[in-house]
Amino acid sequence: MVILGEQFPNFTAKTTIGDISFHEWLGDAWGILFSHPADFTPVCTTELARLVKLIPEFTKRNTKIIALSCDSVDSHLKWTNDIIAYSGYPNSVFPYPIIADEDRTLTIELGMIDSNEKDSHGIPLAARSVFIIDSNKTLRLSILYPATTGRNFDEILRVLDSLQLCDKHKVATPADWVPGDDVMIQPSVPDDEAKNIFPNVNVITFPSGKQYLRKTNVQN
Numbered sequence: 001m002v003i004l005g006e007q008f009p010n011f012t013a014k015t016t017i018g019d020i021s022f023h024e025w026l027g028d029a030w031g032i033l034f035s036h037p038a039d040f041t042p043v044c045t046t047e048l049a050r051l052v053k054l055i056p057e058f059t060k061r062n063t064k065i066i067a068l069s070c071d072s073v074d075s076h077l078k079w080t081n082d083i084i085a086y087s088g089y090p091n092s093v094f095p096y097p098i099i100a101d102e103d104r105t106l107t108i109e110l111g112m113i114d115s116n117e118k119d120s121h122g123i124p125l126a127a128r129s130v131f132i133i134d135s136n137k138t139l140r141l142s143i144l145y146p147a148t149t150g151r152n153f154d155e156i157l158r159v160l161d162s163l164q165l166c167d168k169h170k171v172a173t174p175a176d177w178v179p180g181d182d183v184m185i186q187p188s189v190p191d192d193e194a195k196n197i198f199p200n201v202n203v204i205t206f207p208s209g210k211q212y213l214r215k216t217n218v219q220n
C-alpha cells in the first residue's frame with residue numbers, strides 16, 4: 001500500500017508511449033495516476049474521454065496524467081481511437097499514456113485491485129483508483145471508486161487546486177470550496193502571526209468560546 005504523505009514508489013512499466021520509469025517520466029511535474037477496470041467498456045470510455053478534454057487544465061497546473069489497466073498495450077492503442085472519437089478531440093494523437101499492467105504487479109503493489117471485477121479467466125481487475133502525486137513524488141491524495149461509478153474529474157481538479165494553493169499559503173479549504181472562495185488559516189498558525197500574514201482575517205467565535213475558524217482570502 002502507498003501511504004499519504006510518503007514517497008510514491010518508482011516503477012518501470014509498459015505503456016502506450018513505450019517503457020517508462022515513472023519518476024523519470026514525471027520529472028518535476030505533479031502527476032495523476034488513475035486506473036480503470038477494462039478497455040472497451042462504457043464508463044471507462046467516458047472517463048478517459050473526459051480527461052482527454054481536460055488535458056489543457058492539467059497542463060496549466062503542471063500536472064501529467066497517466067492511466068492504467070490490466071489490458072495490453074495493443075488493446076489500449078486500439079481503444080484510444082474510440083476514446084478520441086467519443087471525446088471529439090481534434091487531434092489523432094492520444095494526449096496521455098496508458099500503462100499495460102497485464103500481470104497485475106502494479107495493481108497489487110499500489111492497492112488498486114477490485115475483487116468484484118474479474119476478467120474472463122476469473123482474475124481480478126483494477127478498481128477505479130486515483131492518486132495525486134506532487135512534484136516531490138509525495139502521495140497527496142488516494143481514492144478508490146467502484147466500477148459502476150464514473151469519476152467526477154471536476155472534483156479531482158478541485159482537490160489539485162486546493163493542494164497547490166495550501167502548499168503556497170498556510171491555509172486550508174472548507175467543504176465544497178471552489179477556487180476564488182474564502183479559505184481558512186491552518187490551525188498551526190498562531191493568532192499574532194495570522195494577523196500579520198493575512199490582514200483581512202475574519203475570526204468566528206463558536207458557542208465553545210473557541211476561535212479556531214479564521215477565514216481569509218488568498219489569490220493563487
Ligand code: BEZ
Nearest residue numbers: 037041042043044147148
Ligand atoms: C464500465 O466501464 O462501464 C464498467 C467496467 C467494469 C464494470 C462495470 C462497468
